Amino acid sequence: MAEDTETPSENGSPPMPKPSFLMLVVGLATQVSMNLGEVPNPVTGETARDLEHAKYTIDLLGILKEKTKGNLTEEEHRALEMTLYDLRMKFVKASS
Numbered sequence: 001m002a003e004d005t006e007t008p009s010e011n012g013s014p015p016m017p018k019p020s021f022l023m024l025v026v027g028l029a030t031q032v033s034m035n036l037g038e039v040p041n042p043v044t045g046e047t048a049r050d051l052e053h054a055k056y057t058i059d060l061l062g063i064l065k066e067k068t069k070g071n072l073t074e075e076e077h078r079a080l081e082m083t084l085y086d087l088r089m090k091f092v093k094a095s096s
Helices: 021-035 053-066 074-095
Strands: none
Touching: 021 053, 021 074, 053 074
């Protein structure tokens, strides 16, 4: 285990990835995917669609984009742009 990429777990579960901006974007994108009904909820194992929460989380990512403008690495900027575009297109498709 590399110290700069993982955080040790106290309860014996697998180590957590190191917190980062990209992990935040991935986590929010995963929430959108769950709310669009694309992936099951990891706790319940059930797939459900909640477009209101999907839109809300997409809007949060949009706020992150605006508030971090000029402060991201090129990799972070590209990942956020691509993620937002992809999620917005999926939302439009799910809404129609």
